[in-house]
Amino acid sequence: MSDLLRVLLRFATVVAGYAAACLAASLFLYVLFLGWSGLAQEQELSTFNAGMVVAVPIFALFIAHLNFWPAAVAIVVGEFLGRRDWLFYAIAGGVVAAAFAGLFYGGAGQADGSEDTAILLAMIGSGLVGGLAYWLVAGMWTPDWRGRNRDRLPPTSPESSGS
Template structure:
């Protein structure tokens, strides 16, 4: 019974880590585009902060939706292999972004394709930031369910 609870706790930690990674990637993408379009993040500017309060969680929904399946594969590999280094997760996040870019290119809809190299690099950078934040929240204890035996107490 203890092992099942350990699995459920680990699954909850993975889901929370994925939500944190999606929010971090979304925030990074928002800040990149604000800088690209010339808006400075000034402390006294009255419209930037409320716009970010809405756009970061809203864009995080799309980040989480489009990155779910490749991220599930990377997370599964990390859990099975017990990878706990930040570089694995940063490169995994970049791979997730590249898979999304390939998906967007092969959909066949010209409006969905990402053609600008600056945007492609921004998306890969967002994947890397998301991977690092996943490592900060959940990746540092990857594979812990395999290394620590939790025997059931004998009656």
């Protein structure tokens, strides 16, 4: 496989991973909203399935648009460092969500900050979920685009210490 094709395939995988991360973060926020608002307890959950099919992808578009630059920085850092572990991408997703909250939310809310904390934690939680979704699609099974460790699968358990 030529180097150009390898880079293009990796780029397509990164885009698919970003799309999966945005969908997962959107779904996480949707489920949190259902639980927080109490709507899920008042009506049947089947009524929310149709709304979820429409609301989650539309909200994922907003997430993808508003988080693009912080996520692009995290993706580039992960690619050039060759990171393939789930913890890096989960933490990076949380940092991206915190950066979004700092840039766009800005702490405009109640004076006591109780509502701010819940919203900030929901955003960071959705970033963690999005980072894990990105890792599942683009970080775990794909080889390094520079060609290192091409035939190696990700570790499933720690190696023995030799003692």
